[in-house]
Amino acid sequence: MTFISGIGLVTPFGADLDQIWVRLLAGEPPAVEQLTTSLSDRTFPYLAVPRDAIRTYERHPRLRRSSEISHFAVIAGLNAMVDAGIDPKSPPANSGVVFAISSGGVRYTRRFFDGLIHEGSAAASPLLFPETVYNAPASHLAAVLGLDGISYTVVGDSSVGISALAMGVDLLETGQLDHCIVVGAEEADWILCQAFKSWRAFRPSDRLRAFGPARERSTVFSEGAGAIVLSRKGPVEITRIHAGLPFFRQSEAKTALNAVFQDLAHGETTSGVVASANGTALDDVEHQVLDAFFPAAPVYAVKEMLGESLGASALQQIVTGVLALRKQKFPNSDVLPESVLISALGYNAQATGAILASTS
Amino acid sequence: MISPPSHSSHKRVAVTALGVVSPLGVGAAETLSSLRKNRDCVQPVTAFDVSDTRSKTAGHVPPDFLASENRRHPRLHPAAHMLSTATQEALVGFRNGVAELFVAGTTSGGMSFGEQFFRNLLARRGKRFNARLVGNYMPQKPVLDALDIAGLRIPIQIIANACATGTNAIGHAFTLVRSGRYKAVLAGGYDALSELVFVGFDALQASTPEKIRPFDATRSGLVLGEGAAVLALEEMEQARNRGARILGEVTGYGVSTDNYHLTQPHPSGIGPKLAMQRAISSAGRQPDEIDYVNAHGTATHFNDATEGAAISEIFGDVAVSSTKSMMGHCLGAAGAVEAALSLLALQHQFLPPNINTVQPDPQNTFSIVANQSRSADLHAVISNSFGFGGTNAAIVLERTINDE
Numbered sequence: 001m002t003f004i005s006g007i008g009l010v011t012p013f014g015a016d017l018d019q020i021w022v023r024l025l026a027g028e029p030p031a032v033e034q035l036t037t038s039l040s041d042r043t044f045p046y047l048a049v050p051r052d053a054i055r056t057y058e059r060h061p062r063l064r065r066s067s068e069i070s071h072f073a074v075i076a077g078l079n080a081m082v083d084a085g086i087d088p089k090s091p092p093a094n095s096g097v098v099f100a101i102s103s104g105g106v107r108y109t110r111r112f113f114d115g116l117i118h119e120g121s122a123a124a125s126p127l128l129f130p131e132t133v134y135n136a137p138a139s140h141l142a143a144v145l146g147l148d149g150i151s152y153t154v155v156g157d158s159s160v161g162i163s164a165l166a167m168g169v170d171l172l173e174t175g176q177l178d179h180c181i182v183v184g185a186e187e188a189d190w191i192l193c194q195a196f197k198s199w200r201a202f203r204p205s206d207r208l209r210a211f212g213p214a215r216e217r218s219t220v221f222s223e224g225a226g227a228i229v230l231s232r233k234g235p236v237e238i239t240r241i242h243a244g245l246p247f248f249r250q251s252e253a254k255t256a257l258n259a260v261f262q263d264l265a266h267g268e269t270t271s272g273v274v275a276s277a278n279g280t281a282l283d284d285v286e287h288q289v290l291d292a293f294f295p296a297a298p299v300y301a302v303k304e305m306l307g308e309s310l311g312a313s314a315l316q317q318i319v320t321g322v323l324a325l326r327k328q329k330f331p332n333s334d335v336l337p338e339s340v341l342i343s344a345l346g347y348n349a350q351a352t353g354a355i356l357a358s359t360s
Numbered sequence: 361m362i363s364p365p366s367h368s369s370h371k372r373v374a375v376t377a378l379g380v381v382s383p384l385g386v387g388a389a390e391t392l393s394s395l396r397k398n399r400d401c402v403q404p405v406t407a408f409d410v411s412d413t414r415s416k417t418a419g420h421v422p423p424d425f426l427a428s429e430n431r432r433h434p435r436l437h438p439a440a441h442m443l444s445t446a447t448q449e450a451l452v453g454f455r456n457g458v459a460e461l462f463v464a465g466t467t468s469g470g471m472s473f474g475e476q477f478f479r480n481l482l483a484r485r486g487k488r489f490n491a492r493l494v495g496n497y498m499p500q501k502p503v504l505d506a507l508d509i510a511g512l513r514i515p516i517q518i519i520a521n522a523c524a525t526g527t528n529a530i531g532h533a534f535t536l537v538r539s540g541r542y543k544a545v546l547a548g549g550y551d552a553l554s555e556l557v558f559v560g561f562d563a564l565q566a567s568t569p570e571k572i573r574p575f576d577a578t579r580s581g582l583v584l585g586e587g588a589a590v591l592a593l594e595e596m597e598q599a600r601n602r603g604a605r606i607l608g609e610v611t612g613y614g615v616s617t618d619n620y621h622l623t624q625p626h627p628s629g630i631g632p633k634l635a636m637q638r639a640i641s642s643a644g645r646q647p648d649e650i651d652y653v654n655a656h657g658t659a660t661h662f663n664d665a666t667e668g669a670a671i672s673e674i675f676g677d678v679a680v681s682s683t684k685s686m687m688g689h690c691l692g693a694a695g696a697v698e699a700a701l702s703l704l705a706l707q708h709q710f711l712p713p714n715i716n717t718v719q720p721d722p723q724n725t726f727s728i729v730a731n732q733s734r735s736a737d738l739h740a741v742i743s744n745s746f747g748f749g750g751t752n753a754a755i756v757l758e759r760t761i762n763d764e
Contacts, residue, residue: 039481062622101520102498113478113556121559122412129560130622130748133467134499134520139749143619148634151617151751152528155466155499155520163517167532174539195477198487199494243461243515248508256513349500350516 002169003234004356006084007319008076008227010054010185011306012047015075017083021323024331029305032206032220035190044193045206047222047307062143065127067105068223070137072312073185076225077141080181084229088145096150096177099138100164100184102157102311103192105131110191137185150177157346158276159244160184161226161314162354166243168230178232184315185225193221201347202280208308210277210301211287219279222307226315228322236322237357239339240264244352254285256351257343261293264341264353270297271337272330274317276344277301278308286345294341298333300324314344318356325358372596373537373611374760376457376544376604379449380700381442382587383419383687387449392704394686396733398713401687402572402583407472408555415567418553419585419688433509435492437470440502442588442693443550447506450546450590457592457604462503462546463517463533465525467692467747469499471554502550514546522747523656524615525549526589526695531613531755533593543598548590549696557691558584564623566660571716574657574682575664575728578718582658585688589696591703596760608703611740612643612756623748629666629673632656632744635752636674639742643756647674650756651736652711653726654702654743657682658689663746664721672725679736681714681729695745699755702743706759711736 009015012030013023023030034043054071057063063070077097078088086092112128130136135153142151150171154164161184168180196202205218230238242263247256273290277283290299302320303309309316321340324330330337339357344350380387383401384394394401402417410416421442429441436444443464477493495501503516521528526549533547561567561584568581599606616638618631625631640647653675656667659682671680683701684690690697705712710733717730740758 062619104520109474109556110478112560113475116556116559117479117482120412121409121562124559124563126563126565129563132556132560133522133748135522135747135749135751136622139617139619139622139751142617142750146619148617148619150615151521151749152532153520155469155518156516157498157500163515166515167517170532170536170541174535174541176535191478191481194481195474195494195497198477198490200491243517245513246504246507246516248504348495348498349504352515 002172002230002238004228004236004322005231005234006080006229007322008079008083009316009319010049010072010076010225012049012222014050015053015079021327024305029207035188035193037190044190045220046188047220049224060144062140066140067108067131067187069105069185069187070140072225073137073183074141074144076227077181077183080227080229091145091147092179094177095147095179096171097138097142097147098164098168098180098182099153100160100311100315101134101153101155102160102186104134105136106189106192107187108132110189157349158310158313159344159346159350159352160311162344162352163244165354166241169238169241172230180230181227182230183225183227184312186223186309186311188221188223208279208304210279210304211283217279217283220307222309224309225312226319228318235359236325237359239355239357240268241354242352244350246350250281253282253345253351254289257285257289257345260351260353261289264355265293268355270294270339270341270355271335272324272333273297273299273341273343274321275299275301276317278303282345286343298330298335300331317342321356325356370538371540372609373534374594374596374599374609375591375607375703376594376599377450377453377592378607378700378703379446380589380697381421381446382690382697383421383585386422386425388704395701395712398715398732399686400715407553413559413562414569415562415583417583421586436505437473437496437502439470439550439552440505443502444506444509446548446588446590447510450592451510454592456602457544457594459514459544459546460542461515463529464503465519465529465549465692466499467520467522467525467551468554468557470497470501471556472552473497475555521751522749523691523694524745524747524751524753525692527745527753527755530591530696530699531753534610534613537593537595544594546590546592548588549693550588551586551690551692553584553586572659572685573716573718574659574685574714575668575721575724576718577721579659579664582660583688585690587690587693587697589693589700591699606760608706609758609760610755611758612639614638614642614754616752618750618752620750624662625666629670631750631752632667632746633670633673635754636670636742639754639756645740650675650678650740650742651738652741653678653680654698654741655680655682656744656746657684668721668724676725678726679711679729680726681712683712685715698743702741702757706738706741706757709735709738
């Protein structure tokens with residue numbers, strides 16, 4: 001059995017768990033900011049992490065040149081360790097990291113390639129390039145913690161946080177680790193917003209409106225991190241987890257999510273669902289399948305508050321679920337939660353999910 | 361003859377199929393032929409402008425292969441073509457096997473499509489084309505494409521641990537089968553050449569304008585490559601019961617994280633040393649039972665100095681080669697391709713060569729397989745991969761005699 005012993009968040013509401021919870025319950029999303037581009041007058045709305053929330057490690061030798069994604073990850077990861085009662089300066093032996101990411105260090109990647117195009121390859125920056133590698137944030141986190149064992153970065157769509165959780169569970173249950181920090185992090189950049197707009201998968205807006213009629217749905221990108229510590233004991237147990245099923249076109253998403261929920265629902269109940277709905281056409285699929293398997297459970301679309309943070313989002317859903325179990329309150333509902341389903345339907349790769357239950 | 365490893369609580373992990381696409385060729389047969397013939401498969405780069413870079417060469421998968429795959433699946437990224445072809449070859453060998461999970465590794469996914477998208481934005485062109493570029497740029501897309509083409513609907517886990525990732529993928533899959541959590545897992549790695557990555561290594565002055573000469577006193581840096589490889593890892597008893605062909609066995613896996621620097625290993629070689637020691641221990645072996653090291657061997661000053669010191673310290677004298685000398689550094693595919701080459705070496709009982717050797721580095725105590733492949737009595741080999749972020753991984757592969 002694997003348990004969640006600590007949690008951490010970095011969100012557009014800041015990094016203080018209690019304050020974030022109050023803001024989630026209040027139901028008023030954070031104010032949007034605008035990403036600008038030198039290519040045109042176009043701007044892209046997004047939900048930014050307040051810079052005051054990520055100043056702690058700005059002078060750390062490993063982080064002073066790194067992009068903000070690494071700061072998000074380190075702060076969420078270390079907060080989760082403290083929350084688990086672990087001193088981050090002396091983490092237990094046999095601890096490791098699993099890191100979930102979708103786009104990674106996209107700001108440095110865009111800056112590096114922009115420099116290459118405009119100034120030529122001879123002027124390409126050797127300082128920027130290493131930070132473009134997907135596992136750079138995980139490396140910084142391991143370095144800050146002084147961990148010398150397993151550190152895996154896992155890539156995927158917005159369901160990747162559950163893949164990372166599944167990998168972390170595998171690492172504990174095969175005896176390779178005793179503690180695993182599972183982190184998901186993402187940073188926003190105009191190129192990311194432009195790319196998803198070009199892909200026509202999202203309808204960009206200043207507010208994420210999930211579920212509901214198609215004409216009313218819209219998406220806003222955000223940034224931040226979510227982190228949990230997996231241990232052999234803790235206040236929240238992962239009672240079921242699905243390794244995920246791929247879908248290759250949207251028409252197959254329902255079949256995939258059906259199969260996932262069929263497995264997860266086997267002998268399990270849930271007091272509430274933290275959904276991955278993000279204001280796209282896939283919301284319909286998630287709604288239909290949830291309705292079929294868990295018709296009585298209240299459904300909370302946390303991305304309406306935190307935005308679509310891609311690689312960070314499923315970890316943020318998990319932390320929201322743990323907070324609900326801890327606080328004995330499910331947002332927008334009178335239910336006293338004993339177990340929570342985390343539903344994750346990614347934008348182009350996998351359907352997956354997990355069930356968390358309070359051990360107290 | 362050494363006896364099979366014994367871990368009473370562990371399942372034995374057979375390799376029951378492999379598929380490989382690399383600059384050495386398409387498929388195991390072509391690859392084996394290139395290895396035996398000591399082919400230098402590094403060529404001038406033509407896909408993008410290299411007039412201002414130090415390095416101007418790379419290992420390319422055969423262009424006619426890519427052209428042919430592009431005609432069959434014109435929307436997909438070259439990395440998807442490579443991974444899909446390697447997966448198909450592995451599945452043919454896997455025959456009636458049932459994989460439950462695909463663990464893959466990459467460093468850059470469909471990066472060149474991202475580059476093209478950015479160029480299109482700057483030039484304000486290609487609006488309709490851009491959706492396709494974005495959809496196929498994402499790092500997970502080649503895995504989805506490979507599964508879709510193969511008709512497989514199984515969970516995926518994609519590790520992106522820089523240049524160690526192919527070995528991490530196989531190693532993680534190995535631990536899942538060995539522990540009994542899964543019966544059969546596909547594992548591999550993929551990466552295609554991209555301008556951003558090529559220029560990045562050049563900017564770090566890690567790449568060379570000369571031939572790649574791993575572990576040589578005259579070495580001057582790495583050459584990049586591309587490719588994909590997929591292995592089918594399966595619980596031994598199940599594999600035997602269904603009459604699968606056993607190509608070899610994965611017996612050990614070790615990882616370490618070196619926090620010294622984002623791109624440079626600790627000068628002591630502690631990162632590679634720990635990964636190799638942990639892999640050997642995981643296999644239940646002693647260093648003197650390892651017959652051959654397929655080294656990471658990038659031919660950079662830092663890598664070869666630290667890896668060379670670690671191999672020398674652990675093994676003293678052992679046969680070593682870096683097959684990157686023949687095809688370049690295939691990044692996210694490297695660990696998987698090199699595991700496939702190590703299996704071919706075990707199956708066919710020969711040592712793959714370390715070509716372009718001029719003067720082996722006198723700091724090292726081991727024996728470089730200089731320039732020529734040669735026959736050898738191989739029972740156990742270790743394959744190393746190390747990467748940015750201080751990620752280090754090693755796996756032990758062993759020959760399996762059918763009645764063992």
